Amino acid sequence: xxxxxxxxxxxxxxxxxxxxxxxxxxxxxxxxxxxxxxxxxxxxxxxxxxxxxxxxxxxxxxxxxxxxxxxxxxxxxxxxxxxxxxxxxxxxxxxxxxxxxxxxxxxxxxxxxxxxxxxxxxxxxxxxxxxxxxxxxxxxxxxxxxxxxxxxxxxxxxxxxxxxxxxxxxxxxxxxxxxxxxxxxxxxxxxxxxxxxxxxxxxxxxxxxxxxxxxxxxxxxxxxxxxxxxxxxxxxxxxxxxxxxxxxxxxxxxxxxxxxxxxxxxxxxxxxxxxxxxxxxxxxxxxxxxxxxxxxxxxxxxxxxxxxxxxxxxxxxxxxxxxxxxxxxxxxxxxxxxxxxxxxxxxxxxxxxxxxxxxxxxxxxxxxxxxxxxxxxxxxxxxxxxxxxxxxxxxxxxxxxxxxxxxxxxxxxxxxxxxxxxxxxxxxxxxxxxxxxxxxxxxxxxxxxxxxxxxxxxxxxxxxxxxxxxxxxxxxxxxxxxxxxxxxxxxxxxxxxxxxxxxxxxxxx
Amino acid sequence: xxxxxxxxxxxxxxxxxxxxxxxxxxxxxxxxxxxxxxxxxxxxxxxxxxxxxxxxxxxxxxxxxxxxxxxxxxxxxxxxxxxxxxxxxxxxxxxxxxxxxxxxxxxxxxxxxxxxxxxxxxxxxxxxxxxxxxxxxxxxxxxxxxxxxxxxxxxxxxxxxxxxxxxxxxxxxxxxxxxxxxxxxxxxxxxxxxxxxxxxxxxxxxxxxxxxxxxxxxxxxxxxxxxxxxxxxxxxxxxxxxxxxxxxxxxxxxxxxxxxxxxxxxxxxxxxxxxxxxxxxxxxxxxxxxxxxxxxxxxxxxxxxxxxxxxxxxxxxxxxxxxxxxxxxxxxxxx
Ligand SMILES: Nc1ncnc2c1ncn2[C@@H]1O[C@H](COP(=O)(O)OP(=O)(O)OP(=O)(O)O)[C@@H](O)[C@H]1O
Ligand SMILES: [Mg+2]
Numbered sequence: 001x002x003x004x005x006x007x008x009x010x011x012x013x014x015x016x017x018x019x020x021x022x023x024x025x026x027x028x029x030x031x032x033x034x035x036x037x038x039x040x041x042x043x044x045x046x047x048x049x050x051x052x053x054x055x056x057x058x059x060x061x062x063x064x065x066x067x068x069x070x071x072x073x074x075x076x077x078x079x080x081x082x083x084x085x086x087x088x089x090x091x092x093x094x095x096x097x098x099x100x101x102x103x104x105x106x107x108x109x110x111x112x113x114x115x116x117x118x119x120x121x122x123x124x125x126x127x128x129x130x131x132x133x134x135x136x137x138x139x140x141x142x143x144x145x146x147x148x149x150x151x152x153x154x155x156x157x158x159x160x161x162x163x164x165x166x167x168x169x170x171x172x173x174x175x176x177x178x179x180x181x182x183x184x185x186x187x188x189x190x191x192x193x194x195x196x197x198x199x200x201x202x203x204x205x206x207x208x209x210x211x212x213x214x215x216x217x218x219x220x221x222x223x224x225x226x227x228x229x230x231x232x233x234x235x236x237x238x239x240x241x242x243x244x245x246x247x248x249x250x251x252x253x254x255x256x257x258x259x260x261x262x263x264x265x266x267x268x269x270x271x272x273x274x275x276x277x278x279x280x281x282x283x284x285x286x287x288x289x290x291x292x293x294x295x296x297x298x299x300x301x302x303x304x305x306x307x308x309x310x311x312x313x314x315x316x317x318x319x320x321x322x323x324x325x326x327x328x329x330x331x332x333x334x335x336x337x338x339x340x341x342x343x344x345x346x347x348x349x350x351x352x353x354x355x356x357x358x359x360x361x362x363x364x365x366x367x368x369x370x371x372x373x374x375x376x377x378x379x380x381x382x383x384x385x386x387x388x389x390x391x392x393x394x395x396x397x398x399x400x401x402x403x404x405x406x407x408x409x410x411x412x413x414x415x416x417x418x419x420x421x422x423x424x425x426x427x428x429x430x431x432x433x434x435x436x437x438x439x440x441x442x443x444x445x446x447x448x449x450x451x452x453x454x455x456x457x458x459x460x461x462x463x464x465x466x467x468x469x470x471x472x473x474x475x476x477x478x479x480x481x482x483x484x485x486x487x488x489x490x491x492x493x494x495x496x497x498x499x500x501x502x503x504x505x506x507x508x509x
Numbered sequence: 510x511x512x513x514x515x516x517x518x519x520x521x522x523x524x525x526x527x528x529x530x531x532x533x534x535x536x537x538x539x540x541x542x543x544x545x546x547x548x549x550x551x552x553x554x555x556x557x558x559x560x561x562x563x564x565x566x567x568x569x570x571x572x573x574x575x576x577x578x579x580x581x582x583x584x585x586x587x588x589x590x591x592x593x594x595x596x597x598x599x600x601x602x603x604x605x606x607x608x609x610x611x612x613x614x615x616x617x618x619x620x621x622x623x624x625x626x627x628x629x630x631x632x633x634x635x636x637x638x639x640x641x642x643x644x645x646x647x648x649x650x651x652x653x654x655x656x657x658x659x660x661x662x663x664x665x666x667x668x669x670x671x672x673x674x675x676x677x678x679x680x681x682x683x684x685x686x687x688x689x690x691x692x693x694x695x696x697x698x699x700x701x702x703x704x705x706x707x708x709x710x711x712x713x714x715x716x717x718x719x720x721x722x723x724x725x726x727x728x729x730x731x732x733x734x735x736x737x738x739x740x741x742x743x744x745x746x747x748x749x750x751x752x753x754x755x756x757x758x759x760x761x762x763x764x765x766x767x768x769x770x771x772x773x774x775x776x777x778x779x780x781x782x783x784x785x786x787x788x789x790x791x792x793x794x795x796x797x798x799x800x801x802x803x804x805x806x807x808x809x810x811x812x813x814x815x816x817x818x819x820x821x822x823x824x825x826x827x828x829x830x831x832x833x834x835x836x837x838x839x840x841x842x843x844x
Pocket of ligand 1: 019408
């Protein structure tokens, strides 16, 4: 019976974990019942991922105990966790891009032939195909993961976690890269798991999801356990208050009446293969232009082409009315265009470098002294200022970005482009994986930037965010712009209508 | 289905199917072009004896390249294969000539030496986390030094066991088809290539080789015992170095302790020309074999045309750069 809570599956008690310079977890606890969806929430860096990684055998705990089905266990490796029936979808995609979807799913558990060291590739693909069919995922098992879009990769991760037939399934922000329709599908899967008696841990920053999917919510703050509540007894506001320990001022949309009529960026007839087809739009000073659409609609491709990261087939791009030749990101930056990538790990950050180095990376030129020496004092000051302004949670400016929590990494990307002082900023999913507090800070920041006269393009798959922030909304579907709405009176329904307005050929399916 | 955006267009699939084969096809075409050009420039090039010479030259380098292909796909590098080959041939000679062991025991000793060296490499890289470039650079010198020490700085000849050389340079094929005297050594290359190809594409070891090179952390998080498999990959490369050592000993009828350094670069070049990506996760045995043939054909052809040795080196270096560049261009187009 849905919602019925069975016996105790997982008990974690007194869990502590230190990283150099960080107390990630302090005597934290968590429990999970059979047949429940247990949401785990908290701000960026609260320790959610760390706690779950301990349960999944990625990290060893420093103190505390873990009981599975009432028995004390040690979980020293990911393999041990799998054998104990715990599987996890990691926050950061962890697939092997050169292997196929099927090979990724069954890595380490490949079906064998009669000789046990020989792989049975046919059985492997068949198993994956069946798995995908069961989950209603349309991906060819033989496709290399590198060829899949982010959302598809996420579905592969989900399929992989489910293929273990685990008793405990941990999903660390599985919805961050998915659109509404895909999230619906994921939730359908999660409900089915729950009904089958699986315990599901769901980590998410999209708090409105909690009501839809979870039975209980555990709140963490600063590596500590705050409270566990039944979802139906709590309001989102209460949960937020527990998360941040204060009340967050959720500003109403503050869209200014008039926008400066000066067009700063004009794009005409931008096309690139099948991904972008004859896209035209203009952007004015002080305006936030929202780009809505399903994942894969071609929004990122438009941004990348404008930014010079990909070469368009045809394009007429004008900056301040003058034809701009943008053949590389360097050209774009010189024209005053900045781009914050959706895939921060791949394009946005130098993970092995520290926070300060990342923040000043794109603008190092501004921090030079004679003979090309870097003025460390100024980079330090600039980085420090941004760390404070964006409340970037890091033990120091010297911390490697790799060791920051997912949402904190995203803030570092934002900080990086803020130092660049570019006039046109393209934000691609700027709040993906970012907690409520930081989200409202970023909204605030976007508004402030627009107010200062910057022109902003914001690509987002979160409709409330698009509606709240944009002066105008451009909706894309399958590479084309299918509609333009005024941010004032647009509705979610209108956007969805345009976002699914496929050309007649595809409509049949 | 409801997940409308998660669909795979057929167009994508066709490019995918082409992508891997392209580099190999390109390499093969290049090989044909090279052969045609040289045979036009010199009437001696396609003489049977010369072709056999090319095959012989390919055998040793090709087998080394097989091993290093695994290492490169797994995301590491092995610079020690050349001198480990030398050490293996010296050990074989010590067993056979100095200790008067039967030839098969000597061969085993040579291969085991290679395997052991590979295992040490693997331990340094996987367990002690020494970057493979440094660890195997160290092993390059260790093996080189040991070969000199063990041999007493002098070549060791297989004078008491002429059957050793005969087994390698004789021709089973020639016995069956008179006139086609392809040395057995060459058959060993193809045998090894076949085995290597099967390992890479059909076994667990092969799968994990790609997995580690593709995203080591993801493999680890998936429960793959990355350390152990990495050691296995290096050990396998060592085995191939050992086989190459035995072969070169048999072919020269002696173990030459000062030979070997520089062979690793030709082997790595062969793998890279054949489409193995130095960043890991991509490569094939067929490609590597073609790459090895390209290198030995080029060297041979240039020698026939009396191009000085130093210019031969310049040309092979240039070819490697071109091959890597073409590979990059190909990948960019796929994007
Ligand atoms: N490998 C590591 N080395 C050093 N510090 C780490 C490491 N992993 C996590 N941390 C630190 O531990 C704290 C908790 O991080 P964690 O990733 O668990 O946060 P989170 O709650 O998952 O946040 P988010 O919502 O942003 O994903 C953070 O301060 C982070 O910087
Ligand atoms: Mg996290």
